Structure formats: C-alpha cells, structure tokens
Amino acid sequence: MKLEDEGNPANDLVDIINKNRTAQKLPKLNDNPGLGCMALQYVEECKGNCSKNNTINCRPSEDDFTEIFAPNCGVELPTFGTISGHIVGCQSKYIVPSEAFSQVLIRDKKALSLLRNKTHTEVGVGMIGNHKGPFLWCVLFSSGQTNTTFVLEDRGEGIKQKKGCFSGSSTPCSGGQKNNACPRPKVIYKLEYADPRVSCSVAALVSIYYTTSSAILLGCLDAAECCVAPFFRLAFLAWLAFLAWLAFLAWLVEVGSIQPYPGES
CATH class of the missing domain: 3.40.33.10 (CAP)
Structure with missing residues (x-):
C-alpha cells in the first residue's frame, strides 16, 4: 500500500x-x-x-x-x-x-x-x-x-x-511510508511499477545504455566503418532517440511530473 x-x-x-x-x-x-x-x-x-x-x-x-x-x-x-x-x-x-x-x-x-x-x-x-x-x-x-x-x-x-x-488541506500526504532517494512508485501511461525501486533502476539503466551507445557511436564515427551504410546510421539515430525518450520519462518520474493513477493498491 x-x-x-x-x-x-x-x-x-x-x-x-x-x-x-x-x-x-x-x-x-x-x-x-x-x-x-x-x-x-x-x-x-x-x-x-x-x-x-x-x-x-x-x-x-x-x-x-x-x-x-x-x-x-x-x-x-x-x-x-x-x-x-x-x-x-x-x-x-x-x-x-x-x-x-x-x-x-x-x-x-x-x-x-x-x-x-x-x-x-x-x-x-x-x-x-x-x-x-x-x-x-x-x-x-x-x-x-x-x-x-x-x-x-x-x-x-x-x-x-x-x-x-x-486536515483541511487538499495536499496529499508526502514522505509518509517511505522517504528514500528513489521516487515513490509512479505510473507511466497507467502502468504501475510493481516495486518502488524500479523507477531508480530504469533511470540507472537508461543512463548506462545511453552512455554506452554514445561511446559506440563515437567509436563508429572515428572508425568510419559501421556508420557508412545509411541503414546503420538511421538505426543508430532511432535507437538514441528511443533512449532519449526513456530518459525523459525517467526524469519526469524523478521530479514527480507524472502523477500516480488513482486506484487501490
């Protein structure tokens, strides 16, 4: 709960x-x-x-x-x-x-x-x-x-x-049951995380993947090999755009811009 x-x-x-x-x-x-x-x-x-x-x-x-x-x-x-x-x-x-x-x-x-x-x-x-x-x-x-x-x-x-x-306030309780560095369980498009640590895990994984992909892309540009073909270039750009989207959603979760979907726990 x-x-x-x-x-x-x-x-x-x-x-x-x-x-x-x-x-x-x-x-x-x-x-x-x-x-x-x-x-x-x-x-x-x-x-x-x-x-x-x-x-x-x-x-x-x-x-x-x-x-x-x-x-x-x-x-x-x-x-x-x-x-x-x-x-x-x-x-x-x-x-x-x-x-x-x-x-x-x-x-x-x-x-x-x-x-x-x-x-x-x-x-x-x-x-x-x-x-x-x-x-x-x-x-x-x-x-x-x-x-x-x-x-x-x-x-x-x-x-x-x-x-x-x-009482007398419309502001919901804050920091009541858990007050850790990870945000409380949030909902992205009404999909609820099963564990409050997931949002922090998502943010960490996105950071790792984004850093790794950037390093690979830089290596590709230096070698001028895997980025020669337009297909690989477009695929890489699409992959980085997807990771950027995930990072943006993770950031919204962290700052609390995405609110929990009301419902029973």
Whole structure:
C-alpha cells in the first residue's frame, strides 16, 4: 500500500470523528486547516517519542503553540483561539484512518469523552511517519467561533508541506511510508511499477545504455566503418532517440511530473 495513494488520511479521520459525533446527536465540528497544520507541527516535534504501548511521551508547551506552531503554519496570531483538547497516539506501522481512530486514538473512555465534548466547535488532525515507523496522529479541538479562529495567512498558500499531512488541506500526504532517494512508485501511461525501486533502476539503466551507445557511436564515427551504410546510421539515430525518450520519462518520474493513477493498491 502506498500512503500517497491514500490521498489525505487526516481529512478521512475528521470525517470519522464527525460521523461518531453525529451518531450521538452532537453537532459536526468544523474542519479547521489552521488547527490541522498545528496538529501536524505537534507530531513532527514529537517524532521519536512513540512508546511500545502506542502512546506519545511528548507534551509541547503552550508557548510552542503560539511561538513555533502557529508561525510555522502562518496562523494569524490575533485569531489564535482556545484549544479545548487534544488526543495523540502512534503506531509502529501505517494503518488506515478507521483503525487509527479505534486502535490508536480512541482507546478508552477518557478519549471518547473528550471526542464527544459539547463545547468543541472545530477540529484539526495532523499525521506524520516514515518508512521505518512510527506513524504519529494528533487531533486538536477548539471551542472558538467557527471560521474566525486559527485563520491561515493567504488561506495557507504559503505553507510548504514537506512531510506528513493535515486536515483541511487538499495536499496529499508526502514522505509518509517511505522517504528514500528513489521516487515513490509512479505510473507511466497507467502502468504501475510493481516495486518502488524500479523507477531508480530504469533511470540507472537508461543512463548506462545511453552512455554506452554514445561511446559506440563515437567509436563508429572515428572508425568510419559501421556508420557508412545509411541503414546503420538511421538505426543508430532511432535507437538514441528511443533512449532519449526513456530518459525523459525517467526524469519526469524523478521530479514527480507524472502523477500516480488513482486506484487501490
């Protein structure tokens, strides 16, 4: 399973939270991207503090929210409201939002009571992880006035999300399950690589073949033998054009210009 193909699990978790609340005849919570971004900042600061029982041994101070998290997210400080509660948890491997909800975050009556608190008006979720784990989740609640608290400057356009994801954003998760030098499995013309290392292998092979072919061509030109016949000359040019096309596709994969075709993993 590829985390990028999951879209934005933080948004999915907000939907699950609201479904649980409405099932208890409680109002839905507004999905606040400012809260979501700060929730992502929270778990990013707490990386490396996941215990064996899936709890996070990390508690950022109140000053961290106003002096670090909010500025990093571009939250307009005059709109910084009241955070009425938070739930955090972690898992050694990535699990889908529904399982994260029941197995990681809402594991006891205290967490369930906080989830169903009637004073909450807004919610934000952040999630981050890497290929070796763990994966950390954070849910922040606010009791402020809807749409007037934790407002992002320029609607969050300035946020450069490099890792993880947060709710209220259309940006998919990044660097979630694997963060290696090779690009994530991509799709070229809807043909998916079976292994994430394939794209790097393709790029390496293309480089080798291209270099070898260039050397052979230069040798041919020097010897003035194999390139005498028009057929060989045209064949060589066609071969080099094909390799150039492969190199271009490999480059597109590397820079991420070719997006994965949505579908189940």
